[in-house]
Amino acid sequence: MSRQSLRERAYDLLTLRIQSGDVGWDDRLVDVTLAAELGMSRMPVRDALMRLAAEGFLVPTTRGFMLPRLTVDEVLEVFDLRRLLEPRAAAVAAQAMTDEMVDLMERSVAEGTAAMLRGDVPVLFHASETFRNAWLSVVPHRALAQTIRRCFVQVQNVRLTTMRDAATLEVIVAGQRDLLAAHRARDAVAAADRMLRFVVAGEEAFRKAVAAAAAAVAQGQGQGG
Numbered sequence: 757m758s759r760q761s762l763r764e765r766a767y768d769l770l771t772l773r774i775q776s777g778d779v780g781w782d783d784r785l786v787d788v789t790l791a792a793e794l795g796m797s798r799m800p801v802r803d804a805l806m807r808l809a810a811e812g813f814l815v816p817t818t819r820g821f822m823l824p825r826l827t828v829d830e831v832l833e834v835f836d837l838r839r840l841l842e843p844r845a846a847a848v849a850a851q852a853m854t855d856e857m858v859d860l861m862e863r864s865v866a867e868g869t870a871a872m873l874r875g876d877v878p879v880l881f882h883a884s885e886t887f888r889n890a891w892l893s894v895v896p897h898r899a900l901a902q903t904i905r906r907c908f909v910q911v912q913n914v915r916l917t918t919m920r921d922a923a924t925l926e927v928i929v930a931g932q933r934d935l936l937a938a939h940r941a942r943d944a945v946a947a948a949d950r951m952l953r954f955v956v957a958g959e960e961a962f963r964k965a966v967a968a969a970a971a972a973v974a975q976g977q978g979q980g981g
Contacts (some may be wrong), residue, residue, distance in 0.1 A: 776882035
């Protein structure tokens with residue numbers, strides 16, 4: 757296999773790990789270690805890591821690569837952007853939707869629902885990203901779709917912050933189910949409405965998780981004092 761092919765394979769495998777929630781904030785991705793795991797030389801893995809860093813999925817450190825961790829304010833700023841962009845994108849996607857993508861979204865929702873019921877968060881995250889990529893792939897406005905894809909880092913931060921809340925996972929699946937129904941019906945108005953509700957619900961879950969974490973820290977400090 758050529759180095760180019762190995763680099764693409766390493767990139768695809770690492771992207772899958774990131775998108776499925778397999779990589780946490782405290783994990784360090786080191787090229788030598790990953791090369792041994794993937795059964796390839798160091799350079800294709802290094803090239804893949806550098807590409808992921810250039811795309812914003814990772815940040816380089818002195819000891820490998822890590823997920824970027826946004827501040828609370830940065831996450832909330834991106835929610836503002838998503839509320840403006842994603843309803844419009846969902847609407848035009850509904851108008852351009854294909855049977856093939858509807859089938860893929862249906863399979864993703866089914867997979868995500870099953871994963872939620874058995875508490876398999878990584879599989880749920882992977883199914884959610886498949887669902888997101890499916891409807892984004894039919895958005896005819898390339899710049900709009902690319903801008904939304906750049907929000908993945910924020911989406912990943914929200915997922916990692918809220919992943920321990922079972923109620924939030926139910927909201928994710930329910931929101932995707934509603935959005936799927938709108939896309940299946942090719943209903944642009946409903947798709948925009950469902951997407952706005954989905955983004956708002958995500959922001960509410962994030963704010964709730966941040967508040968709970970802050971309360972837990974304050975309680976721990978109070979007990980320690």
